Amino acid sequence: MFEDIPGQIYRTLIQDNRWLVLMDGLLVTLMVAGIAIVLGIVIGALVAIAKVNVVYSGRMKWLGVICEIYTTVIRGTPVVVQLLIMYFIIFGAASDKMAPYVGALAFGINSGAYVSEVIRAGIMSIDRGQMEAGRSLGLPRNITMRSIILPQAFKNVLPALGNEFIVLIKETSVLGFIAVTDLTMAAQLIRSRTFDAFIPLILTALIYLGIVLLFTWALKKLEKKLAESDAR
């Protein structure tokens, strides 16, 4: 396994420009994760707001039921199965070019369910005096939610959201199931060509670790910036 490390590195990265395969895989992973995170935030925020509104106003109960079904089904089934259903059933095995986007959509919808629970908890944690203060100034409910409640809720749940997205980034490594060459799949391809397992897989693990560390660092920066208003 450890023999001929220089040779392995050469075969894995340099021979036939294989590093390009890895690089393309990395870009696919980042793109899918990026789209999925944005989708996750948008879907998650909308579902969270819908759920909170239904509870608060007692109106549009059907919307609450739909949201509940969504989070229950998504959180109760494996993401790989969701990915396969999205690709093979809903999109009827889309073209190779579209496959990464189908994957991003599946991961975004998946992430949205978890994010909605996190954001909902964040909204519930905001003192109801905040909503009342906004309403007493004549602000409509939706503007109060957007300008007063959500920014505070978002700030409170940022660490939890960060965790969700770290999980998401790593979960995209199953994209190979729908024939998308992400980072993991790229490493697999190289491994099957060179018959070296050590360098491709360890390198891939290190790259994921690097992405997650970078993401964590950026999140800490953002948290610090948002914590400005807590200064005493």
Add this chain to the structure above:
Amino acid sequence: METTQYLIETKELCKQFKDNLVLKSISKTISRGEKVVIVGPSGSGKSTFLRCLNLLEIPTSGEVWFEGKLLTGASEQEIDRLRAKMGMVFQQFNLFPHMTVEGNITLAPIKLGLMDERQAKDRAKELLSRISLLDKLDAYPSQLSGGQKQRVAIVRALAMNPDVMLFDEPTSALDPEMVGEVLDFMHALADDGMTMVVVSHEMGFAREVATRMMFMDDGKVLEEAPPTEFFGNPQNPRLQNFLSQVL
């Protein structure tokens, strides 16, 4: 042209939480320029009554009129529009912690399109200099003392140019040494002619500022009178008892 209508009128206002009847058919009027101070034992429904006036609490039955318009039963947009004319100050300040003092004051006037950013900021500065807090323009609420927070909260409501100010125990959450600065500001507002409805335990303030006192107990207004009569010659035995405890 407005006729001699009341600024606020409640008709047989009732509020029930589950099977707890908190307001028992209150019919009262408040005219422009009046300063009504409401007192009463804990749980008597003072806050609920105040919060029904701007529909933060939806009455179970009865009517609330404001500036000749029926609030109960008005559309959401209409309620929002009328609410903007009723400032409210809370016991817990309820400043927006993620915004600076300036942001707190300018948010609603800008979002509601009443002022552009420039005007709103000028108004914020003008109001803040009035309470000598201009230097706190860029501070966050967490950087203010309790008394400063409450005065900023009052200013935030004033920035909307309200026709009436509702206060729910504005000094109850303050350290004793900060009560004075808030009451002084409220006193100055009263002197400017602002219509005020104040729930408060500050009897000294009530005596000086109120044009009318209201005593609430068990969801009803049991006595109403100008402060001299109210404190000097209370009629209702429950009020007599209440006053003997708080004075």
